[in-house]
Amino acid sequence: METPEGTIEIDLKESPLRWLASRKDASGVPFLSPHEVEAGERFRLDFTLAGLSPKLGSSWQAPVSRGSAGGHGLDYADVVIAARQRLRHAETAVGPDFASLLLDVCGFLKGIEEVEKARGWPVRTAKVVLKLALAALARSYGLRGEAQGPARSTGIRSWRSAKTSELKTG
Template identity: 35%
Template sequence: MRELVEQVIDSSGRRGAVVRGARRGRTVTVNRRESPLAWLAARGLVDARQAEAGERLRADYERAQLAPAVTMRWAPRVDNGRGTAPDPGEAQLAAKRRFDAAVGAAGRGLADVLWRVVCAGESLPDSERALGWPARSGRLVLSLALDRLADHYRLP
C-alpha cells in the first residue's frame, strides 16, 4: 500500500511539514506507509535474510498487541461494568513469548535499536539521536541485531 505525500526539506536535510498545493523550497516525495525496515531493504541496505527476520519480529510484536493503544475502544463492554480485562488469547500469549525470546536472543545492547526501528517504526537517524549514537552508526548496529535475529529464527 502506498500513501505518497510531499514534504518540505529544510537546510539541514530534515523533513518538515506536508506540502499541499504550491511548493516552496526543496521537497521530497515520501511513502508514509513504508516501514523503515522496508525502506532499508528496498535500497539494499539490509539483505533479504535480515529483512525476513525483522518482519517476523514485527509480526509477533503486532500479534502480541504490545503497542500502546491510543484510541478509544468503542466496542460494548461484556463484563457488565466490573472492569475486568479479558484474558489474552493463546495466540497472543504465544506471540509474546516468541517476541520476548527473539529480543532476548538479540542481546541487551542490540534489542533497543531492533525495537525502535523494526517494531516502533522509528527512522534510523531518529533512533541514533535517541540512543545517543554517532550519525550513521545505527545501520551497522541494526545489521548486527538483524543477523542475530535471523540466527535465532534459523533462517537460511
C-alpha cells in the first residue's frame, strides 16, 4: 500500500476484516460496505504507522532517529506522531467500547471468534458489533456509502442566458 509516508506491506489474507468483508448475507449482499472496509483499513494503516504492532522477532537494524520516511521529506518521528494522533481522534470519535473492538480486530488482527471468547460474548455478536463500530468509524472519517444531497437541485439548470434561449427558439 503506497502512502505519503512510504510503502507499507499489508497481507490482506491475515486480516479478519478482509475475511468478514468477503462474507455475504442470504441475499448475496456483502456484510460490510466498501466504506466500512475502507475505514477499518485506514485504522489498521494508522495502527501500523504508529508502531503499535507487536514485534515477532528481533530487529538487528539500527533505529531510525533522523532522516526522511519513504523519501517524502517527512521525519520518521513526525509520521509516528501523526498516526498516533489520527488513532486517538478515531478512538475518541467512536467511543471506548467500539475503539477497543477496533483495536483488537483491525489493529491486533484478532479473529471474531477469539474476540467473542475473550469478552464472553455470544456467538456472532462480535460480527454485528464490529459492523456498528466500523460504521461509526467511517462516519468519523467522513466516508459515506453514497453521495447525499437534496432530492432535486435548486441551482442552475442551464448555462444559457434568457436572451440566447429566446433567439434560438424564436
